Amino acid sequence: xxxxxxGRTGLRVxxxxxxxxxxxxxxxxxxxxxxxxxxxxxxxxxxxxFDTAPSYWEAERVLGLALEGRRDEAIIATxxxxxSAEAARESIERSFDxxxxxxxxxxxxxxxxxxxxxTPVIQEYQRAGxxxxxxxxxxxxxxxxxxxxxxxxxxxxxxxIIYSLAERSCCEKLLPLAREMNIGxxxxxxxxxxxxxRIPLHPVASPDSENDSAEEEKPKKxxxxxxxxxxxxxxEYGVKTPGQALFKYVLSHPAVSTIIAATGKIERIAExxxxxxxxxxPPEACTRLEGLLA
Ligand SMILES: NC(=O)c1ccc[n+]([C@@H]2O[C@H](COP(=O)([O-])OP(=O)(O)OC[C@H]3O[C@@H](n4cnc5c(N)ncnc54)[C@H](OP(=O)(O)O)[C@@H]3O)[C@@H](O)[C@H]2O)c1
Numbered sequence: 001x002x003x004x005x006x007g008r009t010g011l012r013v014x015x016x017x018x019x020x021x022x023x024x025x026x027x028x029x030x031x032x033x034x035x036x037x038x039x040x041x042x043x044x045x046x047x048x049x050f051d052t053a054p055s056y057w058e059a060e061r062v063l064g065l066a067l068e069g070r071r072d073e074a075i076i077a078t079x080x081x082x083x084s085a086e087a088a089r090e091s092i093e094r095s096f097d098x099x100x101x102x103x104x105x106x107x108x109x110x111x112x113x114x115x116x117x118x119t120p121v122i123q124e125y126q127r128a129g130x131x132x133x134x135x136x137x138x139x140x141x142x143x144x145x146x147x148x149x150x151x152x153x154x155x156x157x158x159x160x161i162i163y164s165l166a167e168r169s170c171c172e173k174l175l176p177l178a179r180e181m182n183i184g185x186x187x188x189x190x191x192x193x194x195x196x197x198r199i200p201l202h203p204v205a206s207p208d209s210e211n212d213s214a215e216e217e218k219p220k221k222x223x224x225x226x227x228x229x230x231x232x233x234x235x236e237y238g239v240k241t242p243g244q245a246l247f248k249y250v251l252s253h254p255a256v257s258t259i260i261a262a263t264g265k266i267e268r269i270a271e272x273x274x275x276x277x278x279x280x281x282p283p284e285a286c287t288r289l290e291g292l293l294a
Contacts, residue, residue, distance in 0.1 A: 013049040014258060017047055023038075036065060052078050137186075144170065164191075175253060240271075
């Protein structure tokens with residue numbers, strides 16, 4: 001596993017990290033056990049950054065359970081998604097309990113919800129030493145203009161955004177601004193909508209779900225390209241699976257600090273972690289990869 005610095009936080013984060021939306025929806029004890037084993041496998045493979053949120057059903061609680069005894073190996077990022085300061089305070093208090101921690105490394109404002117009202121609450125926790133850094137999430141590109149406005153205030157240490165081979169609009173303004181301001185970038189939705197449709201473990205609507213109908217053709221193009229061996233040119237860069245190609249593509253952007261990838265399968269961790277091997281895709285390989293979706 002290779003590591004990058006998460007912008008001005010100075011935190012050293014694994015290039016491949018673990019998300020918990022949907023896949024950590026533990027409906028039964030067996031689900032919980034799988035989630036715990038996924039977290040332990042991730043830690044054992046060098047993954048040290050974990051993203052969760054109060055709105056991901058049991059995910060925060062199960063992550064807290066999994067990190068019991070291994071807290072020092074993990075950087076924990078969660079979120080507040082509340083419309084008022086008071087509700088945000090209550091949500092943050094519940095997150096400490098769910099995660100079984102006194103200090104949360106990164107508290108993010110989920111989908112930019114009431115960011116002007118919620119930011120002072122998080123800053124109170126920062127002053128008290130209970131939250132280390134503050135970030136923004138805004139997974140869909142229609143949130144980018146508002147995210148840029150918030151970034152320009154200089155208050156935020158990280159952003160969490162959608163960035164993939166299929167969705168590259170963050171490259172226009174957002175990523176250059178993040179670099180200029182030394183804001184850490186957490187990329188999401190690198191796989192979903194390209195190699196996976198809805199997350200199979202719990203096929204229900206996601207709290208983060210968006211209308212992706214226009215994207216329907218892209219997974220088919222990618223699957224066809226793979227079936228026809230048109231990924232094979234990536235072998236010389238250590239790529240063995242389509243997922244690794246998609247991770248390496250996003251990691252080739254220097255503004256990206258880490259990718260949060262979700263999975264409900266323990267064996268997937270090894271595949272995904274192996275995408276971070278220090279071999280960066282050169283621009284010509286990235287362009288060729290983009291061509292597979294054209
Ligand atoms: N802030 C926000 O608004 C927001 C929004 C969405 C997500 N998130 C965060 O981002 C995390 C990631 O979510 P995402 O929406 O970006 O999903 P994603 O990680 O792009 O996709 C997850 C899906 O991809 C599959 N997958 C994982 N690795 C794979 C591989 N190598 N090859 C093929 N399939 C693979 C998983 O299925 P298997 O179980 O089969 O591996 C799962 O169905 C979430 O868990 C959450 O923490 C935040």
